[in-house]
Amino acid sequence: MKANGANFPTPEDTRATADMAWRSVSNITAGLLLYGGIGWLLGRKFGHQDAFMAAGLIFGIVLALYLTYARVSAMDRNTTTSERRNDQQ
Amino acid sequence: MSAVNLSGDVDCPVVPHLNSGCGFPAPNAEIFFLEPYATLNVAGMDFLIGKTSIIAALVSMIVAVFFLAAARPRKMVPGKLQSIGEQAYLFVRDQIAREVIGKDGDRFVPFLGSLFFFIWISNLMGVIPGAQFPIMSSLAFPVSLTLMVYITYLYLGMKHQGPIKFFTSAMFPPGVPKAMYGLLAPLELLQLVVTRPVTQAIRLFANMFAGHLLITTFTVGAYYLISPSIVGVLGSATSFGVTIILTGFEMFIQGLQAFIFTLLTAVYIGGSLHAEH
Numbered sequence: 001m002k003a004n005g006a007n008f009p010t011p012e013d014t015r016a017t018a019d020m021a022w023r024s025v026s027n028i029t030a031g032l033l034l035y036g037g038i039g040w041l042l043g044r045k046f047g048h049q050d051a052f053m054a055a056g057l058i059f060g061i062v063l064a065l066y067l068t069y070a071r072v073s074a075m076d077r078n079t080t081t082s083e084r085r086n087d088q089q
Numbered sequence: 090m091s092a093v094n095l096s097g098d099v100d101c102p103v104v105p106h107l108n109s110g111c112g113f114p115a116p117n118a119e120i121f122f123l124e125p126y127a128t129l130n131v132a133g134m135d136f137l138i139g140k141t142s143i144i145a146a147l148v149s150m151i152v153a154v155f156f157l158a159a160a161r162p163r164k165m166v167p168g169k170l171q172s173i174g175e176q177a178y179l180f181v182r183d184q185i186a187r188e189v190i191g192k193d194g195d196r197f198v199p200f201l202g203s204l205f206f207f208i209w210i211s212n213l214m215g216v217i218p219g220a221q222f223p224i225m226s227s228l229a230f231p232v233s234l235t236l237m238v239y240i241t242y243l244y245l246g247m248k249h250q251g252p253i254k255f256f257t258s259a260m261f262p263p264g265v266p267k268a269m270y271g272l273l274a275p276l277e278l279l280q281l282v283v284t285r286p287v288t289q290a291i292r293l294f295a296n297m298f299a300g301h302l303l304i305t306t307f308t309v310g311a312y313y314l315i316s317p318s319i320v321g322v323l324g325s326a327t328s329f330g331v332t333i334i335l336t337g338f339e340m341f342i343q344g345l346q347a348f349i350f351t352l353l354t355a356v357y358i359g360g361s362l363h364a365e366h
Binding site for chain 1: 187190191192262264265272273275276277279280283284285287288353355356357359360363
């Protein structure tokens with residue numbers, strides 16, 4: 001996210017964007033696996049297996065989407081500040 | 090091709106025809122388990138020599154011999170072979186390594202280039218007559234390639250960022266309230282350790298698997314339907330036409346998947362060299 005004078009994306013920008021795009025897929029998979037798995041385990045312990053697992057899966061997706069959103073906004077903030085700095089110079 | 094009876098009926102031939110009264114032999118996962126030609130026993134382990142391993146050996150030889158031959162004369166005015174070799178090398182260097190990793194990506198070009206051309210040529214084997222089997226549709230190949238990539242990634246990451254910082258910078262993303270870390274850190278750890286390499290391997294495997302299955306289905310369909318009747322001629326011709334179109338489409342996917350696999354490798358290597366913000 002370095003400003004490099006011209007408005008060309010640096011390799012670091014390209015990499016961060018690409019990483020973000022591919023990471024969201026793995027994040028959602030991880031969210032489903034982890035919290036779906038926890039829901040499944042809780043369901044085994046307390047009964048109502050399907051309800052616990054469904055809740056876990058939805059919770060996992062929501063968390064993964066939130067994480068993606070937070071990461072992208074953090075990236076966006078960095079870019080915006082560096083662009084603003086460019087304009088002021 | 091091995092003798093798999095696709096319709097699953099004992100009385101039916103390997104690939105039956107509509108007139109034989111056998112049901113449509115929809116190809117299934119069995120077409121990916123080819124009978125080995127021979128078994129070598131080396132040090133108590135069985136090595137199966139079959140179509141898959143022969144194609145894999147052939148592809149590595151083709152790629153190695155091509156690049157060795159292209160690099161050998163190294164003239165100032167390049168010949169045809171040298172120009173193609175240079176173009177291939179420059180493509181990986183400029184479009185993948187420098188674009189994603191930056192200037193210090195140059196030292197990874199041999200690794201990225203080998204990956205790209207090995208995957209691409211072995212994918213192409215899915216449509217080259219005679220071979221017609223994409224070896225990346227055997228899960229072992231994408232998995233072993235991903236392991237190589239992943240070990241490189243972990244090693245570089247821990248070397249450049251320190252073993253603890255490497256994991257903490259991935260687990261505690263910026264821009265997230267501290268209270269959420271308890272929920273998000275395990276998710277990020279799982280993403281880093283499990284789902285990231287798994288999705289990389291599965292993406293390549295599933296694309297090649299599905300493409301081969303589709304092409305086989307329509308090829309078998311073209312034979313199954315053919316008969317001297319309107320339905321037979323039209324159905325068979327349509328199926329054959331779709332096979333041709335899908336083959337073209339599949340060639341596009343083959344190049345694309347090789348590119349994506351290599352691009353992801355570059356993204357991971359770049360990420361391990363430069364700490365996250």
